Amino acid sequence: MQNEWAEVFIKDLDWTIVVQIIVRTFIMFLLVITFLRLSGKKGIRQLSLFEVAIIISLGSAAGDPMFSKDAAILPSLIVIITVLVFYRVIIWLTSKSEKIESMLEGDPIYIIEDGEFILTDDKDAQYAKDEFFAEMRQQNIEHLGQIKTAILETNGTISFFYYPEEEVRYGLPVMPKLYIQKVRTIPNNKPYACSYCGRVIEAIHSVEACTKCHKSEWVAAINTLRIT
Secondary structure, three states: OHHHHHHHHOOOOOHHHHHHHHHHHHHHHHHHHHHHHHHOOOOHHHOOHHHHHHHHHHHHHHHHHHHOOOOOHHHHHHHHHHHHHHHHHHHHHHHHOHHHHHHHHOOOEEEEEOOEEOOOOHHHHHOOHHHHHHHHHHOOOOEHHHEEEEEEOOOOOEEEEEOOHHHOOOEOEOOHHHHOOEEOOOOOOOEEEEOOOOOEEEOOOOOOOOOOOOOOOEEEOEOOOOOO
16 A cells, blocks of 8 residues: 555656756746736736736646656757747737637627626526625625616626616626526516526516516515615
8 A cells, every 4th residue: 555655746857956956947037027027917807818818838847857857958948939939920810800809819708788698599508606695795785776787897807887876777686695586477466587598577467477488487686775
């Protein structure tokens, strides 16, 4: 059993190069940090998909020299410099052409309009509603009726535009304890929101399916004002 654990954690490690591994790791780490500084980015939330791909490619270039005595640092340095030059060229091209920028970084996506989700197609269902709800709660949003428009930006952040207090309407609650209280049929004369698209209906008779997305789960809508 001891030999098996040694095979997992140590295997054929040459202890004489441990110090060399530490030095190599430190050097490559500094090179990656230098690249990030030269790229002009402040943090991960500012990275586009293209830039994330660049970072991943850096991992391969920087990883091998960190622990392999057969991999020299100079070739990895050449790779990192090449990636940096390539990145700068792409940034210049995207500044000159909106088509190239759209192709590499994508376009902003409208998530909510007039207090309702607009991503109702099957292909859009891949977007995690739980993540949107968590983002809303972090912005002190209690329900969709407080939101006029929400846009998913190309860097992964969400921009919210709110209704004035006097225009806040009933909306789908995003608080977990309220959202999980779903019903299949709307009680008469009470505002309920579709749990899928957020459309609010105050039925004067029994309603089962949403007229917008044709789903059949409802949550009691609320119209509280946003606390800032």
